[in-house]
Amino acid sequence: MQRLLAIMARLRDPDGGCPWDLEQDFASIAPYTIEEAYEVADAIDRGDLPALCEELGDLLLQVVFHAQMASEQGAFGFDDVANAISEKMERRHPHVFGDATHDDAEGVLREWDAIKRAERAAAGDADTSALAGIARGLPEWQRATKLQHRAARVGFDWPGPAPVIAKLEEELEEVRVEFAAVAREPGDAAARDRIEAEIGDLLFVAANLARHARVDVGSALRRANQKFERRFRSMEALAASDGTGLQGLSLEEQDRYWDLAKAREDN
Template structure:
């Protein structure tokens, strides 16, 4: 443990050196705003390595993410706002406070009870803020936001009684999208359909973001196969008829199922 702490604070000191007057010109001029996109990028790279089950790469990507956290912390320290000790102390206190069934006398015998306790404690921390939805960051991707707010609403009992009810709602929204005349109406109805489909994913315990990423990956692989075949035959994709393109698509699906692409 002591060796790990030494490594950690060595990294903290490296970042402080980079930000010092005699440090790196690029690092010195960065601000919270100028590097915030890297925080998002590194988080997504961590997610990608998890999705691809690249355990050896995960260690490196977690380090890159930690670097971003420590950079923001060093900037705050320079401004006299807080330091890494404050960050660690606050999250430690929060974890103890929100797990009274582990560190206190509260009872929570199921994951649902843990979540209920968590929400109640969080409400108290926010001075009695009543809306569960306010805890969801509004600038996260829309699909993740939709999933999160519907999941929180369901905790209060505001949810469909059965899965068939959601499927009926999907068909209703498809009908309304078909009937939409103006572009604003189409945007409105398409948004409603996406919202309901996200709820379908929640009921099936599916991460909609992950499901869409996998679908994107399948499309990419199949279309790339089609392009490769066209290249081998010295023809352009747009020279094929739709039926020919569809035949190639089905061929790509078969190759995919056989594990050949």
């Protein structure tokens, strides 16, 4: 750890450091931090432990980078970051580091939320909503799930998946109606706005259905992306083996290659 901290300090040294690293600030590094977190998730999805080790290192470097920049401003250093999270973890696990007891994970989550609310109140945050504290910088699918989880904890939730599926069908029909309106008036800005709103409602309910199924939306979407990419690449390979390419083929001909790719995968 000390070696890594020393490397980062050297990279940021105005006297002989790396020009690229020296040009960076919190805002410019933030996208890389997010990207590295997704790389970690991808390695986990693939079950690739050597890659996971490497990607965790890349993610750790992001923490070190931000801490180094903060240290240069006299704000905080890496030790402060490590101490802060250590104190938080002990404070939020009184059933492990204190006298509290819980029989199940749900009890732990309820106390975690109660402790977070108390922390926000102590910091002067006057927002007492059950939805308080959900970061606005999260990917929207993740924020949707968190909003739904919080609402469910105070009882505002569908009793099971059946009414969620019914709502999903209702929202899909509303999307169909708005698509028809856009088709009639392609230049109508109000119609475009309505269809965006309806598609948003559809996606929000789909996220809720995933929550009821105890399926992580991000993981499910990653699997769908991976499946599409795998099959599309197989389509390209099949078309190339026939001495052609997908470009210029009719949709019907492309669909034939898609079906072949699916059949190859199923076998």
